Amino acid sequence: MDAELIPSLKYASQTTPERSGIDSDVEAHHALQITRWQLKLLGIWPLSLNSSGFEKMFTNVKIILCSFLLVFIIVPGGLFTYVIIKDFNVRIKLTGALSFCVMAIMKYASLLMRRQEIDNCIRHLLFDWRQVTSANSRIIMKNCAEFGRWGSIICAIFMYSGGIFYAVILPCVTPSTENEQNVTIKPLAYPSYYVWIESQENIAYIVIFSTHCCCAIVMHSITSTTCSVAVVFSMHACGQLKIVTSPLSKLINASKKTVRADRILPEVIEHHTNTLRFIDNIEKILNKSCLVEVGGCTLNICLLGYYFLLEWEDSDAIGIMTYTILLMSFTFNIFLFCYIGDLLTEECRKVGDAVYMIDWLEMSGNNIRQLILILITAQNPITITAGKFIDLSLVNFCTVIRTSLAYLSFLRKFIE
Numbered sequence: 001m002d003a004e005l006i007p008s009l010k011y012a013s014q015t016t017p018e019r020s021g022i023d024s025d026v027e028a029h030h031a032l033q034i035t036r037w038q039l040k041l042l043g044i045w046p047l048s049l050n051s052s053g054f055e056k057m058f059t060n061v062k063i064i065l066c067s068f069l070l071v072f073i074i075v076p077g078g079l080f081t082y083v084i085i086k087d088f089n090v091r092i093k094l095t096g097a098l099s100f101c102v103m104a105i106m107k108y109a110s111l112l113m114r115r116q117e118i119d120n121c122i123r124h125l126l127f128d129w130r131q132v133t134s135a136n137s138r139i140i141m142k143n144c145a146e147f148g149r150w151g152s153i154i155c156a157i158f159m160y161s162g163g164i165f166y167a168v169i170l171p172c173v174t175p176s177t178e179n180e181q182n183v184t185i186k187p188l189a190y191p192s193y194y195v196w197i198e199s200q201e202n203i204a205y206i207v208i209f210s211t212h213c214c215c216a217i218v219m220h221s222i223t224s225t226t227c228s229v230a231v232v233f234s235m236h237a238c239g240q241l242k243i244v245t246s247p248l249s250k251l252i253n254a255s256k257k258t259v260r261a262d263r264i265l266p267e268v269i270e271h272h273t274n275t276l277r278f279i280d281n282i283e284k285i286l287n288k289s290c291l292v293e294v295g296g297c298t299l300n301i302c303l304l305g306y307y308f309l310l311e312w313e314d315s316d317a318i319g320i321m322t323y324t325i326l327l328m329s330f331t332f333n334i335f336l337f338c339y340i341g342d343l344l345t346e347e348c349r350k351v352g353d354a355v356y357m358i359d360w361l362e363m364s365g366n367n368i369r370q371l372i373l374i375l376i377t378a379q380n381p382i383t384i385t386a387g388k389f390i391d392l393s394l395v396n397f398c399t400v401i402r403t404s405l406a407y408l409s410f411l412r413k414f415i416e
Contacts, residue, residue: 076192291387341392352378
């Protein structure tokens with residue numbers, strides 16, 4: 001890890017008493033545990049400067065392998081869906097899986113391009129844990145870390161459950177069919193056209209089916225990892241903003257405010273500035289992925305709703321269960337993104353509210369200027385956006401669901 005974690009790292013390390021940091025490191029690694037596993041699986045977890053050549057090579061191999069698996073679905077799947085298949089209804093049914101693969105490719109590319117910002121956020125998070133000295137601040141950080149950890153776990157459960165049902169169980173329980181040449185067509189999760197390979201031959205089918213299962217793991221890992229990065233980093237930022245708000249709240253009812261403010265405000269401003277830099281890094285990491293997530297979830301919730309209705313008409317219990325889990329996972333994903341975006345914006349505003357409630361008449365001129373700086377920053381919070389077009393909030397979550405249902409209604413009428 002580089003020495004330049006954040007612009008004020010050197011200054012902060014000089015002004016903070018040295019601690020053993022053992023407990024803080026354990027708690028920080030516990031908070032990052034799920035995210036670390038997922039980032040390592042995809043080859044995105046940052047390497048230290050003293051990493052061996054083998055570790056660097058293994059990371060590159062994982063990136064190449066994940067990229068190959070994604071291409072293994074999107075290219076043959078696109079050929080099969082839009083070249084071989086002529087029936088519009090069948091194309092609609094195959095488009096959902098392809099769109100999810102396209103989403104995974106775009107999010108994976110975005111995460112790879114933002115590895116430096118991810119590295120900065122990880123080091124910033126570790127730094128914050130090592131510097132906390134107050135018992136109250138530690139409790140706040142633990143609570144936010146637990147929320148982030150459980151958000152990651154629930155998201156992973158939904159995504160991997162849906163992936164297992166769709167890629168493994170559904171093809172196994174779906175009966176084989178025969179084409180016009182009386183050739184038995186065994187089902188695949190991602191029907192594909194391989195120009196020089198006959199996918200229905202026994203050995204080829206087993207290899208392709210196994211590869212599709214691996215592809216599903218990679219795609220659902222990318223989605224789960226993006227969600228995990230978002231919720232863990234955002235909740236850590238919320239915890240830091242709560243820690244910033246706490247001393248400001250104490251100034252509201254404290255006596256001799258000027259004396260206390262002279263001691264507290266410089267530390268508060270520095271902590272607030274560092275947290276805003278951290279949030280800015282989160283926004284850089286997530287804004288493109290969130291744009292893909294919002295657009296993709298709007299489309300996929302619509303398509304999954306349509307597939308669910310088709311399975312319901314056919315009374316296919318496995319199909320109904322599969323698409324229900326996938327619907328729940330997509331809905332939970334976009335809800336979690338919007339919820340943490342809303343929560344982060346609210347915590348930023350609470351900093352401004354705490355400053356506003358202080359009795360400014362008892363403050364010195366220098367302290368008032370410092371309070372004005374905090375207030376102006378809090379009134380224009382850095383928010384998590386979808387491509388800098390849409391703020392992630394619960395209001396926009398309702399918009400996504402409403403739009404998906406409108407598209408579903410239009411799709412049903414169009415096909416009927």
